[in-house]
Amino acid sequence: MPMAMRFKVVPEDFVVEERARLSLSPGGAYAVYRVRKRGVTTLQVQERLAAALGVPKSAVVFPALKDKDAVAVQYACIRGAGPEHLTGAGFSAELVGRCARPLSPRDLEGNRFTVVLRDLTAGEVEHIRARLEQAARFGVPNYFDIQRFGSYAPKGGFVGKRILQRDAEGALRAYLTQPLAGDPPRVRAFKVFARGHWGDWPLLFERAPRPSNFRSVLTFLRDHPEDFRRALNLIPARLLSLFLSAYQSFLWNRMAGRYLRGKLEAWGLPFASIQVLGEELPVHRELPDGLLRALSRTDIPLLHHRARFEDPDVAVLAEAVLAEEGLSQRDLKARLLERAYLSRGTRPLLTFPQEASALGAGEDELFPGRRKLTLAFSLPPGCYATLVLKALAV
Numbered sequence: 001m002p003m004a005m006r007f008k009v010v011p012e013d014f015v016v017e018e019r020a021r022l023s024l025s026p027g028g029a030y031a032v033y034r035v036r037k038r039g040v041t042t043l044q045v046q047e048r049l050a051a052a053l054g055v056p057k058s059a060v061v062f063p064a065l066k067d068k069d070a071v072a073v074q075y076a077c078i079r080g081a082g083p084e085h086l087t088g089a090g091f092s093a094e095l096v097g098r099c100a101r102p103l104s105p106r107d108l109e110g111n112r113f114t115v116v117l118r119d120l121t122a123g124e125v126e127h128i129r130a131r132l133e134q135a136a137r138f139g140v141p142n143y144f145d146i147q148r149f150g151s152y153a154p155k156g157g158f159v160g161k162r163i164l165q166r167d168a169e170g171a172l173r174a175y176l177t178q179p180l181a182g183d184p185p186r187v188r189a190f191k192v193f194a195r196g197h198w199g200d201w202p203l204l205f206e207r208a209p210r211p212s213n214f215r216s217v218l219t220f221l222r223d224h225p226e227d228f229r230r231a232l233n234l235i236p237a238r239l240l241s242l243f244l245s246a247y248q249s250f251l252w253n254r255m256a257g258r259y260l261r262g263k264l265e266a267w268g269l270p271f272a273s274i275q276v277l278g279e280e281l282p283v284h285r286e287l288p289d290g291l292l293r294a295l296s297r298t299d300i301p302l303l304h305h306r307a308r309f310e311d312p313d314v315a316v317l318a319e320a321v322l323a324e325e326g327l328s329q330r331d332l333k334a335r336l337l338e339r340a341y342l343s344r345g346t347r348p349l350l351t352f353p354q355e356a357s358a359l360g361a362g363e364d365e366l367f368p369g370r371r372k373l374t375l376a377f378s379l380p381p382g383c384y385a386t387l388v389l390k391a392l393a394v
Contacts (some may be wrong), residue, residue: 003127003393006118007386009366011038013116014070016385019109019378020063022075028098031082034075040090041068046076048088053078063103064381067147077103105381113385114359114376119367124393128373129358131285131392136377138287139296139350140391141260144249145384149277151239151246153178160247163240163334164327168228171243171336173198175235176214190214201225213239233338240340248302248342250277251325255317256300256349257281262313267291272394276387283391299346305333306344353377353388 008014022032037045042065050057059078066072077099086093117128152158156178162171177195179188186209194204205218217234224230232240253276261282264271269291271282287295300314301307303322307329309315322328334341356377364372375392379385 003120003124005120005124005128005389005393006367007115007389008067008069009116009118011069011071013118014067014385015114016066016070016072017112018064018066018072018074019112020075020103020107021109022097022107023099024097025100026098028100030077030079030099030102032075032077032096032099032103033082033086033093034073034096035062035091035093036071036073037066037091038071039068042066042072042074045088045091048091049076049078049086049093052086052088053082055080061102063105063108075103075107108381110354110378110380110383111385112355112376112378114374115385115389117373117375117389118364118370120364120371120373122371125361125371125373128375128392131394132353132356132358132375132377134285135388135392136353136356138284138292139352140388141256141281141283142348142351142383143253143256143274143276143281143387145387145390146276147384147386148249149246150180150182151243152250152277153180158247158250159243160245161325161327163232163243163336164247164331166336168232168336172217172228172232175232176204176217187212199225229336232336237339240334240337244334244340244342248304250279251303251321252300252347253277253279253281255303255314255321256347258317258321259298259300259314260284260295260349263291263295274387274390274394283394295350296348296352298349300349301346302343303329303332304342304344305330307332347382351379351383351388353379 035045042062046060046062047057050060055078060076062074062076064074066074082095084095153174156174159171159174162174177191179191190207190209193207197203201218201221205215205222208214208218213235217231220231220234257279264282264284267288269284271284273280274283301309303318309318332342354377359374359376361371361373364370
């Protein structure tokens with residue numbers, strides 16, 4: 001059983017610093033800022049920076065999103081001039097130079113994490129120290145963690161799956177009626193109302209939060225009450241892409257977990273499990289040299305309609321996982337959508353925390369009689385520190 005450790009009790013318990021390759025040029029068209037935020041989302045900072053600079057939100061570019069419940073240092077850029085310093089609710093920004101083009105995810109090298117784990121026993125502290133050494137040497141499964149699945153509705157499932165099933169009305173119904181974990185109260189209240197008045201587009205338009213994309217979709221449906229496909233395409237492309245990537249990541253986790261489980265069982269190796277979105281996913285502790293070499297070179301494809309499988313075991317798993325979902329590979333093209341697509345590429349099966357160290361343990365001032373432990377490690381882009389922490393606890 002995983003231990004009941006706590007992290008992110010306060011934002012300072014989870015500090016992430018983005019590492020980037022900045023090609024600075026004094027005459028570049030874009031101002032580059034180093035942004036420090038606390039207790040707010042990257043998208044909120046984007047809005048506040050845009051307001052402070054008097055530019056559209058789209059003019060402020062962040063190459064990656066960072067957790068709200070943390071202290072994060074990350075980079076942003078804006079076309080044109082900007083002041084040396086900016087501050088606002090939950091953030092500060094310092095000009096570090098200029099660049100010739102906007103920043104993109106390709107400019108990121110990874111993230112450095114400093115994390116305080118709380119509410120531990122002395123034995124659990126020693127367990128985590130030992131597991132951190134194992135993780136650095138033998139890696140941890142590179143699963144997507146729960147942050148990736150913010151668009152999953154416990155009662156409605158994945159909007160992205162409905163899109164791939166070409167169920168435009170079902171996708172819209174999920175979007176407009178299924179509460180999500182991050183919804184503010186007014187949005188939750190509207191979704192409950194919409195669930196009971198589905199199809200009454202004029203009434204739903206009147207009740208929709210202001211401002212919101214719901215109103216754009218419902219304006220169209222008032223005039224075209226059964227054109228669900230075109231209404232679906234009025235949802236911002238960025239959001240539609242998130243819906244698709246969440247479901248694609250869920251499929252990847254299931255496929256990667258089964259692949260790893262099969263290898264561990266074939267070698268007769270013990271393993272523990274963690275849960276992500278209800279999926280029981282295997283976590284190894286140590287690996288023999290031969291299997292370590294093989295798994296550290298293994299990449300699992302992100303499923304899409306043209307994905308290719310070099311490993312026949314992965315191909316068999318992909319077909320089985322899709323069949324369980326009532327899909328085949330040819331369904332993995334978002335034919336309903338005009339401006340959003342499933343990602344292509346692969347993801348390493350394992351990730352290896354770098355520069356990993358236990359910085360110190362002590363009495364936990366927030367949980368009297370218990371211990372706390374501070375860890376530091378670095379991960380490549382797209383890997384989840386929270387997943388690593390869960391793996392250390394088993």
